[in-house]
Amino acid sequence: MRMNSNISSLNAAMAMETSIFPFTCMNSLFPSQQLWILGSRELIFSFQVELARHVPNPYSERIDPLFFCEQIFLNSIQDPLFTSETKYANLVSKPKESIKIYVPTNPRGAESLPPGIIESQSDLYLHGLRRNLTELVAKPKYLLVLTVGYLQKAIVDDIISKFSENFSFVLLHYDGKTSEWDEFEWSQRAIHVSIRRQTKWWYAKRFLHPDIIAPYEYIFLWDEDLGVENFNAEEYIKLARKYGLEISQPGLDPKNFLQWSMTERRDDVEVHKETVDRTGWCRDPHLPPCAGFVEIMAPVFSRESWRCVWHMIQNDLVHGWGLDLSLQRCVKPAHEKIGVVDAQWIEHKGVPSLGDQGKAIDGKAPWKGVRARCFAEWKEFDRRMWKAEQEHLNLTMH
Structure with missing residues (x-):
């Protein structure tokens, strides 16, 4: 899915520390109308505030506005209650310099991973290609x-x-x-x-x-x-x-x-x-x-x-x-x-x-x-x- 947006105004606003700015994304499936993709100006406003808070000026050049439009639109489809507070972290990763993890007790080579994500063992259980993630597979002993x-x-x-x-x-x-x-x-x-x-x-x-x-x-x-x-x-x-x-x-x-x-x-x-x-x-x-x-x-x-x-x-x-x-x-x-x-x-x-x-x-x-x-x-x-x-x-x- 491709998106269009007022990129120049978005970039300009992002360069400011605490700016709140209006912008819209044009859904390529609906070329004749602009959509507030989260359904209301209030939700867009919430996103704009969070954008300024979470993305300070030094990292503004790393943001791709088209990427934001697309990701927010997809998230809004999946979850009508999408807000930046709950899902914004999925859209922007913090700079690598700000996240420092080293766990010496992790398996060798995986010291930089948070322990909770590590799967150090596996199995030979067979999984269906379309199985619901919560549905149990057969687990022979x-x-x-x-x-x-x-x-x-x-x-x-x-x-x-x-x-x-x-x-x-x-x-x-x-x-x-x-x-x-x-x-x-x-x-x-x-x-x-x-x-x-x-x-x-x-x-x-x-x-x-x-x-x-x-x-x-x-x-x-x-x-x-x-x-x-x-x-x-x-x-x-x-x-x-x-x-x-x-x-x-x-x-x-x-x-x-x-x-x-x-x-x-x-x-x-x-x-x-x-x-x-x-x-x-x-x-x-x-x-x-x-x-x-x-x-x-x-x-x-x-x-x-x-x-x-x-x-x-x-x-x-x-x-x-x-x-x-x-x-x-x-x-x-x-x-x-x-x-x-x-x-x-x-x-x-x-x-x-x-x-x-x-x-x-x-x-x-x-x-x-x-x-x-x-x-x-x-x-x-x-x-x-x-x-x-x-x-x-x-x-x-x-």
Whole structure:
């Protein structure tokens, strides 16, 4: 909308400290008549008084009369009771020199902002484009994150069927296929992130910052090749709370692809926190892999524990090998707050997935190259952890 006004008289009046001046704006939609845009001379008069009071002479050259006409007109349409006293501050900002804010307790880089405007955390809640601002959006309490390929769509659909509407869903697509998932009703309310041939832990470091997923009480960070016939997510969370588990995983069916005795499902307890078979495995029964340990295949993190674990994930060690043996650093005492939920258990299917993406190199199948990289990352992670510990110890000793 364009406005016309008696600019010269307006500028002249504005140059005076306390002048009261008449002026009108010409609405381009009504070219044949001049309008007192607030509806009465009294309201215009009020605006003129406030203009002189709030805009002293040194700043008069910064005022664009056309801008004032347009803004006052728009405000008057939205609120017939518009007065300069209540809304004038929206039209003119005070000079930057007159506002000095520095709050050292604000987040780094935001010290110049008033604390009341700062949003230091976010969420993954979905908002409608035309939703009323006062209308509540759905706010799930928990988060399920799956790294997926479209070939495993049936397994993924089964997994999600075990998670209620109390969960937000995030699908991390390593094969670049996203729209194909629209055949499933739940896909419309899921968040899809797609970067080809990237791993769960690569995604987690870049898209699951603790301040982004802060509203969620529990985060399920799962692979896609899991059988869930004997699993229910809501019942799982009840048991995690009951036994005080900050980091956990479902028990694993011992018939398929079992790597660690600690994660083997037991049928005589709801939860276990230590392994029975310690022969040759552990130097301390309260340390990994005999306690304080879950695998990186299907971990479940509390909000508090994830904040620590996220910082331990290395940017360039994308497979996460070695991370499972260090999870115990994030909760204390680990042998009480890390455990396996036996009453809600899963099956590791071991189907071809991300490890089979790509082409053979030097005659080796893709999965062999991936496996070699995993072992190399494990060794490197251990080296970095040892180095970091030594540096910290040396620092604290001086």
